Amino acid sequence: MLYSIIVTGGLENIAREELAERFEDTGHLKIIGRKPQRILFQYSGNPRDLLSLRTAEHLFLVIKQLPKMTRSRRSLTALSRSLARFNFGEAFACCRQVGIRVRKRITFRVTSRLAGQRNFRRLDLQRVVERALLERGWHNTGTGAALDVWAEVHGDDGYISIRLSPIEMAQRPYKQAHIPASLKPTLAYSMVRLSQPRPNDVFLDAMCGAGTLLLERAFAGRYRYLIGGDxxxxxxxxxxxxxxRKHQPRQFFHWDAQNLPLQPKTVDKIVCNLPFGETVGNASQLATLYQKCLREYQTVLKPSGKMVLLTSQRTLLDSLLKQQRALKIAQRVTVNVRGKRAWIYVIRNLQHTLRV
Ligand SMILES: C[S@@+](CC[C@H](N)C(=O)[O-])C[C@H]1O[C@@H](n2cnc3c(N)ncnc32)[C@H](O)[C@@H]1O
Structure with missing residues (x-):
């Protein structure tokens, strides 16, 4: 069966890696392609397994992939015809495996998305799919429908899919308390992944907010110690x-990250969502905050340690890092955060190589 996961823009490679790491050894997985915000793959195991992917926002069963949709309205007719003939037997079996109840009276709703220039509107796409399904005797009930059918056109590619994931797939049961600008767990997990978690890690988030990064680290496997502060x-x-009460050992501090009460060279990984400047007064205050935090982070980081930092202030962070010979940017990933461009920096500490 063909599936797709939808991910935050910029995290496609990380999602692909997670998918491969989790399912390639089972022999059930074949990754078909990576598209913007989407990974397409075949999977012959139980789709229920896929619901635990930590980078995915949604999981879909792709029932129709139309790789060369033209701009013309005629491509909609082709789509409608293909749905009229489609055998839904396997698709329904797949839905049942994830707990979707498909009864004799099939209820559905259609969600549509359109990106790129077309001679039809998003609503035209939606109506065509709705009509094709109504003609098969299905019932368009809107909210509460058993099947959430998605009709999407991105560039040349068209997809008709059934959403298999519950609405809360990308949410986490642990996240009960929230703060403004809290990270999406899928993004926090991706940052944790970029830190390459090891069982011996002393892991620090010095501006931990609601604790999303710390919790994603806790779920990512064994660690030696978690330290958070805000x-x-x-x-x-x-x-x-x-x-x-879960996830020991850990310790939380009420502190200013510009002055950390930690011993030098004691932390293996620092993963932190730096303030984007929306709540910090002005540019010079933000520059001072970044400069002082970076100095503290470098002090507490072990000589072979690693930092993963998220910021929307690329010019500022680049210029500060240029002044630090011991800190080397190993990777920079552009990512969409609440509709804004931001960057995840993976920074290696080269102190041990420079001191010889
Ligand atoms: C963008 S939020 C981090 C959100 C967090 N990653 C989460 O998912 O909830 C930034 C956090 O940095 C904290 N912060 C800002 N300046 C700080 C400082 N100088 N020292 C420690 N924490 C600070 C804020 O209180 C806020 O909780």
């Missing part, structure tokens, strides 16, 4: 609430 007591309270 200047805001509300944020810290959210972290404490989201952790509950």
């Amino acid at each position: 200047v805001s007591t509300e944020a810290l309270a959210a972290t404490v609430a989201n952790f509950g």
